[in-house]
Amino acid sequence: MRRSLALVALGAVLPASAIRAGSVKAQLGRYLFYDRRMSVNQTTACATCHRQELAFTDGRARAQGATGQLHPRSAMSLVNLALNRAFGWSDPGIHSLEEQALKPMFATTPTEMGLGAIREDFLRLLRRDPTYTELFPQAFPNQPDPYTIGNVAQALAAFERTIVSRNSPWDRFHMGDATAISEAAKRGEILFFLDGGPSCFRCHNGVNFTDGEYHNTALYAAYVAPNRGLFEFTGRSADLGRFKTPTLRNIDLTAPYMHDGTVATLEEVLDHYAAGGRAHENPAKDKLMHGFPMTPQNRADLAAFLRSLTDEDLIHNRDFADPWPK
Amino acid sequence: MKRKLLYAVLMALLSSLWLRAAELRPTPGPAGPYRVSANRILDRVGRSYLIRGTELAAVTLDPVKPGDLGALSASALVTIRQRLNMNAVRLPFGAVEFQENAAYASRVAEIVRTANRLDLLVVLAPFPADEPSSFWTGLGRSFRDNPNVFFSAVSQSAVSQSAVTAIRAAGAQQPIVASAQSFPIDDENVIYQTDASYATARTESDLADRVPVLAVGLDPHLSEHSAECAAFPSDPAAATSMLQATLEYFDAHGISWMVSAFRPGQLITDTRTFTGTKLDNGWTCGEPPGAVGIGLAVLAHLWHSDPHGLFTVNGDAGNFYLARGGRATAYGPIMADRAMGLRPGQAPPTVLGNVSVRITDARGIARLAPLLYTGGGWAWLNFVVPDDVAAGPAEIAIVRTDGSLAHGRSIIADVAPGLRSASFDGRGPALGLVSQRMPDGSVRTFEASRCAGYDCGTVPLPLSSSVVTTVRLVGSGFRHADSKLDFQLTVGDVAVPVLSFGPLLGEPGTDQVTVRLTDDLIGYGETDLVMKVRGALSDVVRIYCGAAR
Numbered sequence: 001m002r003r004s005l006a007l008v009a010l011g012a013v014l015p016a017s018a019i020r021a022g023s024v025k026a027q028l029g030r031y032l033f034y035d036r037r038m039s040v041n042q043t044t045a046c047a048t049c050h051r052q053e054l055a056f057t058d059g060r061a062r063a064q065g066a067t068g069q070l071h072p073r074s075a076m077s078l079v080n081l082a083l084n085r086a087f088g089w090s091d092p093g094i095h096s097l098e099e100q101a102l103k104p105m106f107a108t109t110p111t112e113m114g115l116g117a118i119r120e121d122f123l124r125l126l127r128r129d130p131t132y133t134e135l136f137p138q139a140f141p142n143q144p145d146p147y148t149i150g151n152v153a154q155a156l157a158a159f160e161r162t163i164v165s166r167n168s169p170w171d172r173f174h175m176g177d178a179t180a181i182s183e184a185a186k187r188g189e190i191l192f193f194l195d196g197g198p199s200c201f202r203c204h205n206g207v208n209f210t211d212g213e214y215h216n217t218a219l220y221a222a223y224v225a226p227n228r229g230l231f232e233f234t235g236r237s238a239d240l241g242r243f244k245t246p247t248l249r250n251i252d253l254t255a256p257y258m259h260d261g262t263v264a265t266l267e268e269v270l271d272h273y274a275a276g277g278r279a280h281e282n283p284a285k286d287k288l289m290h291g292f293p294m295t296p297q298n299r300a301d302l303a304a305f306l307r308s309l310t311d312e313d314l315i316h317n318r319d320f321a322d323p324w325p326k
Numbered sequence: 327m328k329r330k331l332l333y334a335v336l337m338a339l340l341s342s343l344w345l346r347a348a349e350l351r352p353t354p355g356p357a358g359p360y361r362v363s364a365n366r367i368l369d370r371v372g373r374s375y376l377i378r379g380t381e382l383a384a385v386t387l388d389p390v391k392p393g394d395l396g397a398l399s400a401s402a403l404v405t406i407r408q409r410l411n412m413n414a415v416r417l418p419f420g421a422v423e424f425q426e427n428a429a430y431a432s433r434v435a436e437i438v439r440t441a442n443r444l445d446l447l448v449v450l451a452p453f454p455a456d457e458p459s460s461f462w463t464g465l466g467r468s469f470r471d472n473p474n475v476f477f478s479a480v481s482q483s484a485v486s487q488s489a490v491t492a493i494r495a496a497g498a499q500q501p502i503v504a505s506a507q508s509f510p511i512d513d514e515n516v517i518y519q520t521d522a523s524y525a526t527a528r529t530e531s532d533l534a535d536r537v538p539v540l541a542v543g544l545d546p547h548l549s550e551h552s553a554e555c556a557a558f559p560s561d562p563a564a565a566t567s568m569l570q571a572t573l574e575y576f577d578a579h580g581i582s583w584m585v586s587a588f589r590p591g592q593l594i595t596d597t598r599t600f601t602g603t604k605l606d607n608g609w610t611c612g613e614p615p616g617a618v619g620i621g622l623a624v625l626a627h628l629w630h631s632d633p634h635g636l637f638t639v640n641g642d643a644g645n646f647y648l649a650r651g652g653r654a655t656a657y658g659p660i661m662a663d664r665a666m667g668l669r670p671g672q673a674p675p676t677v678l679g680n681v682s683v684r685i686t687d688a689r690g691i692a693r694l695a696p697l698l699y700t701g702g703g704w705a706w707l708n709f710v711v712p713d714d715v716a717a718g719p720a721e722i723a724i725v726r727t728d729g730s731l732a733h734g735r736s737i738i739a740d741v742a743p744g745l746r747s748a749s750f751d752g753r754g755p756a757l758g759l760v761s762q763r764m765p766d767g768s769v770r771t772f773e774a775s776r777c778a779g780y781d782c783g784t785v786p787l788p789l790s791s792s793v794v795t796t797v798r799l800v801g802s803g804f805r806h807a808d809s810k811l812d813f814q815l816t817v818g819d820v821a822v823p824v825l826s827f828g829p830l831l832g833e834p835g836t837d838q839v840t841v842r843l844t845d846d847l848i849g850y851g852e853t854d855l856v857m858k859v860r861g862a863l864s865d866v867v868r869i870y871c872g873a874a875r
Contacts, residue, residue, distance in 0.1 A: 174730045183563030186634050187606045193661060193703035201703040205663045207728050297562065297608020 027323075028135040029159025032152055034322040037125055038105065039066040040114030046104070046156065047322065049075040049112075053315050055250030056163060061261025069110035072227050074261040077247060077254050079165040079314060080208045089243045089259045090214065090229045097157035102149070109226075115149075123147050163320055165249045165311040166207075173308070181308040188305025191298055198273065198292045198302065209248035209309070216241035218277020218285040219258055227260060240284045250314065252307045266303050270294065350630060350646055350719065350735050353378045353413040355445035358473030360501050362515045365580065367501060367538050370473070377447070377540055377582035378628065379414030380406060383589050384453075385434050387427075393781065397589055397597045398437050400854040400866040401753040403444045405600045406588055408645035408863065410621075411628040414447040416478065416542075416584050421452040421461055435468070438475060443816070443856070445863060448475045449503060449584070455481035459492035466496030478503040480519050487511050503540055506533055517582065524568060525557035531579040541576055544569065544585040545592060548615040555611035562605040566623045566633065573627045585624055593621040599751065604633070634658070636734035638722040641708060641835065642744025642802050643865045644752045648720075649742035649803030651713040653698070653835035656683065657706035659732040660724055664702040674698055674710060674834050680727040683709045687738060688718030696834060710835035711738065741812070742803040743857050743864040746836075748775035748782035755784040756855055756867035758799040765792045774799075774869060786872035789848040796825060797869070798840045804859045805829045805837045812860045813839065817869060818853035820846045847871040 276291025603619025641653030
């Protein structure tokens with residue numbers, strides 16, 4: 001009677017490049033991802049804000065750059081990025097991971113890594129570091145000078161595409177292991193996917209639990225710069241406060257929540273949605289933010305379901321860990 | 327060698343499928359007269375019968391509220407039979423009213439007739455039960471010729487023996503339910519009733535080894551600070567397990583049972599949709615639990631299903647029999663990304679959005695079903711059962727484009743009739759086209775029902791002896807009947823002739839049956855319409871036979 005799975009769900013839809021973890025380009029990207037020398041003061045790597053044990057987030061409400069400046073938004077999880085059409089909380093203009101990788105390297109408002117200030121020094125470092133002098137020519141053969149920022153971005157993107165989360169207890173439940181998740185999580189799953197109930201799946205759908213769209217979840221009555229969501233890029237009033245739906249995979253590891261990390265726990269997130277948001281007068285509030293009745297049992301069950309999306313393999317997979325000798 | 331091995335594996339898989347699906351069958355319906363032999367109740371051909379039922383609401387003469395179908399309606403009764411898979415109901419009614427009010431007694435008799443017609447045995451349960459012998463003799467006389475009723479003479483005081491004697495004095499020989507505290511009663515046809523409880527250890531089997539036992543109750547009384555509620559685990563899954571373990575105990579010991587009551591707040595949430603209550607939302611003893619109850623858990627037990635699994639039912643009748651070429655509805659973990667229907671004129675595809683339906687029939691052949699609609703998420707999906715599937719047990723699987731699937735069991739039949747209602751939920755006003763040939767030869771057609779949004783009502787049909795009135799009823803699951811002789815259609819208590827039947831062109835999975843409304847129905851009023859095809863029961867819809875008297 002219970003469901004089973006013929007194929008590994010996520011593997012069936014991810015592009016092959018996403019799971020080619022052994023490619024030289026991805027290996028190179030992994031070294032770069034963990035290389036603090038990429039930042040202006042050699043304190044910050046990509047991995048500083050994207051920690052494996054936190055499903056590649058940083059546990060902070062707002063990300064902090066190399067120079068100590070706070071980013072207006074929190075660091076997003078990097079899992080299953082190969083499925084994404086757009087990246088970041090609200091920038092619809094970035095359509096590839098390669099483009100996205102450049103952004104933290106060179107951003108100045110605020111400074112994230114500050115690579116712009118040490119760009120030439122960093123390229124020189126690549127040309128003399130034995131790890132990189134071995135990997136760059138293999139990753140980019142037939143290039144007279146493979147040590148370029150463009151190739152750094154390509155390698156980072158190749159590594160990020162290998163970060164796949166697809167073995168949570170919930171995935172195993174759908175592969176036929178009826179005991180993989182608790183009865184509470186099973187009840188929570190029903191609520192999550194129940195149209196006319198919480199209807200969470202309306203935005204958090206598909207194998208990666210995101211519709212890839214932008215929604216105003218009535219977090220604020222008025223969103224102020226530079227956190228006005230999609231509006232920052234389109235200038236349309238209807239886009240005020242609209243941020244991209246994040247994946248819910250490993251959501252238990254990625255607190256605090258929302259684009260600015262102002263909601264501390266999963267239970268508070270559920271309360272937020274059950275109440276239909278906290279700023280009901282917001283004219284741009286998404287119509288899907290209808291609120292719903294939620295008993296204490298429902299709340300506990302929904303939280304149990306969300307926690308069943310935590311993939312222990314992801315956070316312990318050595319292929320994603322820091323490759324540099326300690 | 328490899329081929330033999332493959333064959334053996336295939337056969338093992340098929341056997342396993344067959345055996346699992348074989349559990350999915352209706353509880354035996356009433357087949358009286360019954361008699362008690364040792365600790366068993368035997369039907370007219372000597373088969374053992376176990377009561378699997380629920381208590382109804384007490385009989386009243388109150389009018390049914392608008393938009394309601396009533397707790398004692400035929401729709402309620404057919405839901406108990408077909409959806410809950412029960413085979414009996416306990417009918418409480420006032421003893422005084424029954425004796426003193428002819429309309430009330432007539433209403434009791436009408437409910438009994440309807441329940442019997444819908445394959446339910448009725449346990450007549452007058453209250454209070456400590457009425458004088460003359461009442462019991464009168465009751466026995468009223469129902470002595472009905473082989474599919476039992477009498478309940480359960481009382482706090484020790485009147486069971488006198489009640490039994492009084493019933494027998496009227497010539498009524500049906501089994502009588504008496505309190506276990508009255509054991510032994512000097513009569514051969516007695517069933518002993520015990521109060522099932524969560525708070526005490528199970529001991530019913532001690533008595534059940536000697537005489538037939540009927541366990542009643544098993545409502546956890548969540549709104550009370552009671553020992554029963556306290557004994558009921560506060561975790562919904564543990565509570566469901568406890569209930570199921572209790573029902574399995576009864577099954578294992580051959581104990582009849584009647585659980586809870588078919589009333590809003592108990593087995594069902596309301597008397598329009600008859601939605602089963604569930605335990606999932608949680609409760610606190612002593613606080614109003616809302617729609618929390620054991621309805622879905624009981625249903626799952628009776629269908630050998632997971633309460634949170636995939637259920638696939640007849641698209642019109644709502645039971646677990648799907649007809650070849652008929653409409654079906656799967657509900658539960660459909661998990662489509664979004665709701666999708668067909669475009670006007672679109673032929674039903676086998677993939678809609680990210681889902682398909684795969685039917686593996688009794689021969690092990692898998693086919694994709696044409697799809698009509700899918701809801702998004704935990705929802706329902708309508709499809710057509712391919713005409714060429716084999717009759718017998720089948721596995722129905724929702725297959726998603728990501729490779730995941732959810733599956734459940736159903737029974738495919740050649741004929742599994744369902745009548746479509748105007749509200750498309752298998753109850754309420756019938757969906758049908760009325761045609762009247764007037765004395766001057768002109769013909770007038772109109773719908774048998776009309777809706778304003780989701781609010782549907784019957785249209786009075788102006789019947790007259792000078793007008794020939796036919797109704798083309800819409801439904802599904804009966805296109806494979808052999809002939810009109812396979813059909814039995816009743817409107818109220820009146821059997822009506824079938825003029826034609828078959829697929830309805832342009833409507834995938836939809837059939838029509840055209841009947842003539844006879845003069846007996848003139849002025850009959852709004853009443854129930856029910857159909858049996860080759861003995862298989864449909865759902866109950868309503869039709870209004872009006873006019874000229």
